[in-house]
Structures are given as C-alpha cells and as structure tokens.
Amino acid sequence: MNGMSGAPSGARPLRLGTRRSQLAMAQSGMVADRVRQATGREVELVEITTYGDVSKEDLARIGGTGVFVSALRDALLAGEIDFAVHSLKDLPTAAPEGLVLAAIPAREDPRDALVARDGLAFADLPDGARVGTGSPRRMAQLNAWARSHGLRVETVPIRGNVDTRIGYVTSGRLDAVVLAAAGLNRIGRIAEASELIAADVCLPAPGQGALAVECAASDPELAAQLAGLDDPVTRVAVTAERSLLAALEAGCSAPVGALADLMDDGQFSELRLRGVVGTTDGSSLVQMSITGPVPASDDEARALGRELAESMLAKGAAGLMGESTH
Template structure:
C-alpha cells in the first residue's frame, strides 16, 4: 500500500513552484513518501500595490501559514526573506536548506553593467533597500540614476527592459538561478555595493509544531535538510531586522558570512545597512564574532549590530517601522 502523499503548500508563481519542487524532491528522499504541491494564492500575489505601501511584512506568507494551521497542507516553503521575524508558536521552522547566491543582479539593455549605465538611466526595482543602495552608489561615483518602483513576476520585470520601458531591472540572483535564467544577467552586484535583504537566497521549510506523533516525525525528518551555517547566518540577519523594528519592505540590507584563514572558519562577519531611498544618507556598519553554535549566539550578533546602527541614527532612515 502506497503511503499517503505529503502536501506541500507553495505560492503559485513560476519561481515559487520551481523552488518548492526542488524542496519536494529533497523531502521525498528524507521521508520516503511522495510529495504533492498544493498551490495557494497569497495577498502579495493578488495586490497590485507596491510592497512598501501594503507593508511587505508577511504578505506572501499568511495564506500559507493559515493553510498549515487548518491542516490543509503538511508543510510549506517560503522565501525566507518574506517571513516576518516573529515566529508563531504553533509553527516551527523545521529546515533552512543550504543558501543560494544571496547577491542582487542587474539585467540591463545592451548587456550593460551597472557602472556603464548612462546618466539618468531608469532602473526598476520594487525594493526600497535596493533603491537606497543603488542611488548611493551612483551618487558616490558622480552619476545619477532614476529608480522606478515596479511589481510583478520575473518575466514581467525583465519585460520592462526588453520593451525599452526601462534601462535595467534589479533582481535576486537566487531566483534566476532556480529557474535557470542566469544567462540573462548582465552584472552581478557585489555585496560591497548592494547588501541583500536579510535572508535573501535562503528558503524556509515550515511545519506544525509537534502536537502529535505525525507532526513530530515530519519535523524530525525535515531537520535533515537543515544547513547549520545558513541557519546561523539568516538568524543573525533577521535578529538585526527585528531589533531595528523594521518590516521586510523597509530599506534594510544585511548579510552574514564566514571569515576564514584559508583552512578553517574562524569568525562570522555581519554587515548591515539602512538608508533613505534617494541614497543621500546611509548607515552601514559591520561586526564580527565567533561562528555561532547556538540560536541565541546568532541572535546576539544581530542585536549587537542593530544597537550600533540605532546609535548612529538608523531609526530615522527607515520610513515605516514594523508594528
């Protein structure tokens, strides 16, 4: 008798389906059970408002979580950067798999790199974080760009460039990698130029908190997909975001990475940035510490950097604050 399929909740977009399909294959391997995708429409998918206007926080997540709590799905896959920083007690983050490339990328007309964009180039992005850093970088290099707020899936965004409506768009490398479209990238933006969103490039596999033997067994199996360093890194990044009381649509960038001596990983470095969307003011700081071995150590690293950033005036630069 074939064991009952696990139901994996996912958003309907091409990217969400691709990354959820990859997770489904891995879940099937560790559980020995078939996995079927259950497509769920979220508020963020149907609203045509810009993310900064609708708050950003949780708009792609709430419907998936509600389906989990109602028992309509057994687990859900999220882009980790979309998750609110407060975790519901009824749900558990069972696995954070190995992170994809966290960088942002440019897709520009005529194969242009960011440094080669003409004066006044129109660059599309739905992210205040990207706007702040791109405008600051252009300003520092004696040029000017116009950042244009856009929404839509990857095809829609790239279409603005193909149709000549924009000179370039900025997207996440991870998404393009997962759907096999990295060849369209004209420039990979260094994290020294643009820090990614906290958790960018990482996925979150969520299930119900063990309330019965079936939930406990599933959570234990999913834990095999967890990458400890990725979890530590994104925990530090999200602790920074939470301590700044910033929503996931606020202009906050963060990235934790390893510093090593060529052989062993010695320390974790956490970098953070907050800025006004016109790029006129940025607070950008970093801190280093031992590679976290516990959740609390990773949280402490994020909170430490957030405190330093707040002392430098970060709170006044974020616009909306999370409620």
C-alpha cells in the same frame, strides 16, 4: 540523510503548500525532491494564492511583511497542507504560534543581479538611466552608490514576476531592473543577468537566497524528518541577519540590507555580519559590520544581530528608516 526505510507502507502523500509563481513552484519542487529522498513518501504540491500575489499595490505600501506568507500559514494551521516552502526573506521575524521552522536548506547566491539593456553593468548605465526595483533597500543603496560615483539614476518602483520585470528592459521601458540572483539561478535564467552586484555595493535583504521549510508544531515526527534538509551554517547566518532586522524594528519592506558570511581566515571560524539602513534617495546611509566567532546556536546568532543593531541605532538608523517611509 536517507531514511527511505522509515516510510510507512501506503502512507498518503505529503502535501507541500506553495505559491503559484514560476519561482515559488521551482523552489518548492526542489524541496519536494529532497523530502521524497529523506522520507520515502510521495510529495504533492498544493498551490495557494497569497495576498501579495493578488494585490496590485506597491509592496512597500502594503507593508511587505508576511503578504506572501499568511495564506500558507493559515493552510498549515488548518491542516490543509503538511508543510510549506517560503522564500526566507518574505518571512516576518516574529515566530508564529503553532508552527516550527523545521529547516533552512543551504543558501543560493544571496546577491542582487542586474539585468540591463545591451549587457551593461550598473557603472556603465547612461546618465539618467531608469532602473526598476520593488525594493526600498535596493533603491537606497544603488542611489547612494550612483551619487558617490557622480552618476544619476532614476529608481522606478515595479512589481511582477521575473518575466514581467525583465520585460520592462526588453521592451525598452526601463534601462535595467534588479532581481535576486538566487531566483534567476533557480529558474535557469541567470545568464540573462548583465552583472552580479557585489555585496559591497548593495547588501541583500536579510535571508535573501535562503528558503524556509515550515510545518505544524503538532507534527514533531515530520519536523524531525524535515530537519534533515537543514544547513547549520546557513541557519546561523540568516538568523543573525533576521535578528538585526527585528532589533531595528523594521519590516521586510524597510530599506534594510544585511549579510552574514564566513570569513576565509583559513579555518572559517569567524562570521562577519554587515548591515545597512538608508533613505531611498541614497542621500543618507548607516552601514556597519561586526565580526565574531561562528555562532554555535541560534541564540548566539541572534545576539550578534542585536549587537550590530544597537550600534546602527546609535548612529541614527531609526531616523533614516522613518524618513524612508514618508
């Protein structure tokens, strides 16, 4: 989409709200470049501090849901910014009043990445290795995988930006940390990963690797322009994942993993949705999948997510989530 000719002469710059972290700034900068091309308007980044940025508490303890999002949404509704860029996995599943999810651009690699000492893969970590992650979802699956292979690892809750987390490994405090591959890719540090963890071992967070571009519903013209950044395949995939999360009535910090991907059947006409719920110690997991035609709409994608959630709940998923939060 080019749309350059539609830019009004002398129009003020569009204000893009973003968190202050290196990763958020990199992600927002990428979107800003695409919006400049699409609208012909200048875009300026407006840095906003969120509760999740200043709180020192464990993300799982403060609830995870929306802690990196609320301040940006408040700024949107107050007219202080024109649009915002979020990591989709941070967005609550409930649609907010007065805002519209204008675009979900093409997804980066959704997998998790291991950064380990001596370039080790997860399977090669020493017995009793200390692995840092702020995610109960990662803890549940990595502990389960280790148990099934006769390994013993200790998952350690950590917080902080990419530098801080990788620093735990380089300083020798931890043997490894697990981060989203998409984030490392976006800041040019994927080479520091010692392994990209297969989704068969650890399903990512719903929406991981995708960005969300949000604006006020009261500006339909901007929403239409931003829609040019939307990737339809990414949108139906993450919509199915987030529908699963919502139907399980789980927040962003719950130990739920999900990934929807196109099946390579020669025509890419089928979408497979995989989901997992587990206890953080890895002793119990409910892991299931469902395959259907690629959804033609958000409603069809949501229906796929709800169908898988019902199957997982019938297998005891809700009980596992309850155990994990105590």
